[in-house]
Amino acid sequence: MLTKTFGSAVQGVNAYTITMEVVVTAGTNFYVVGLPDNAIKESQQRIEAALKSRGYRMPRTKVVVNMAPADIRKEGAAYDLPLALGILHASQQLQTEVLDEYIIMGEMSLDGELRPIRGVLPIAIQARKEGFKGFILPQENAQEAAIVNNLDVIPVSTMQEAIDFLEGRLEIMPVRIDTRDIFEHAANKYSADFADVQGQENIKRALEIAAAGSHNAIMIGPPGAGKTMLAKRLPSIMPPLTMQEALETTKIHSVAGKVGAGAGLLSARPFRSPHHTISDVALVGGGSNPQPGEISLAHNGVLFLDELPEFKRSVLEVMRQPLEERRVTVARAKVSIEFPANFMLIASMNPCPCGYYNHPEKECVCGPGVVQKYLNKVSGPLLDRIDLHVEVTPVTFDQMTETRKSETSQDIQIRVDKARQVQAVRFQEFPDIHSNAMMPSQMVKDICLISEAGRQLLKTAMERLGLSARAYDRILKVARTIADLAGTEDIEIQHLAEAIQYRSLDREGWAG
Helix, strand or coil: CEEEEEEEEEECCEEEEEEEEEEEECCCCEEEECCECHHHHCHHHHHHHHHHHCCCCCCCCEEEEEEECCCCCECCCCCHHHHHHHHHHHCCCCCCCCHHHEEECCEECCCCEEECCCCHHHHHHHHHHCCCCEEEEEHHHHHHHCCCCCCEEEEECEHHHHHHHHCCCCCCCCCCCCHHHHHHHHCCCCCCCHHHCCCCHHHHHHHHHHHHHCCCEEEECCCCCCHHHHHHCHHHHCCCCCHHHHHHHHHHHHHCCCCCCCCCCCCCCCEECCCCCCCHHHHHEECCCCEECHHHHCCCCEEEECCHHHCCHHHHHCCHHHHHHCEEEEECCCCEEEEECCCEEEEEECCCCCCCCCCCCCCCCCCCCHHHHHHCCCCHHHHHCCCEEEECCCCCHHHHCCCCCCCCHHHHHHHHHHHHHHHHHHCCCCCCCCCHHHCCHHHHHHHCCECHHHHHHHHHHHHHHCCCHHHHHHHHHHHHHHHHHHCCCCECHHHHHHHHHCEHHHCCCCCC
């Protein structure tokens, strides 16, 4: 008897329906064909033990499973449940007429208990698109799948529950959640707030500009000056995620297995802070079965690289293209997968190995040329792609003990939102552009118009600092964002002057 069950394979951030054809005939042995990996080939032992523990039998005849389409690689143990149900149906131990109405996925333990799987959200989206009635999956993944409406999400904790449901002996109510209500209640909830930061007003201003225009920034200062603390609070002043952004972000985290058990839609902007020992594949994504890297997990949020010069040169250089294109393409011999990577890069670094170059009180003990050598660990092309270079100075005792309350993240976010609304109107005819930082060079010429006095100021700065053409564009984009925050239509000379001062590392003689 031929039986068909349906599962799904995830490639990149998209899912593809897999048809599992099971036939039980005369003969011996268990065969799985259709590009399965070792985890799927080993499923025979898990399935046999699970069936026996629940009072069913593994057919002692020839069992052939074909996983179609055969040219897509199938990986992982998430096919255990559909394979087990297909074998039971093909051997007439499962009596049901609705097996082909559901996408079924789940990893089984030896006693038939189900374990959570990854990639649930893209699978649910594809199931709804292809007209399946529902999705039978492990209990822990139900909230995540229920984000997708018009699809019956059937949570089961054991193989037996799935069998009883399909045979009509057990009624399981589909999981329903009000996605918008949950999203609105959970959105914009952050534990860290700028109100906790005493002093550092110039750094707060720079991060406000960065958030308003989605600009990349780097903070240079001695240890203990507050660079990491300030960076961690950046998501709290960024505009709240839209529903579309939340779905995109959750989809990526689902594929990577980063959505916690029982969790649903991600409502806060991601903040990723990888250690400096990270490999280039872990940062940008890849592997034999390509998985999203840290820059994709930071999509619609912040990627924070602490102690930037300590990262391997090769790791930093692979970021150059994603910073420009806001996506990562992982190419393999048989497949090319694209991951979104629209993130804000925030980096921090000490000015020298000892950390006290340009410190107002402590003396730098680094030898001649050491400071420049340390800074050269970060390449010029990468610095060109960072809009704001901000010098962070230590907080004084008086600032630390000041009783006056600092401005809250909510207050700053209101100004950031207003600037983003101006940009939304400006770029409403360009669906791929959402902020000033995303403007291509041609658009910069049309939108970032400056007066003759501003042009002369910029010319002088370019000549003295030896800025590149890319840095010229960056200054104009930052000036445009400063003007948006100020609520002015034109870029005025003070906006341009402030933008120029955020190119610290381009300044001749900065490192001695």
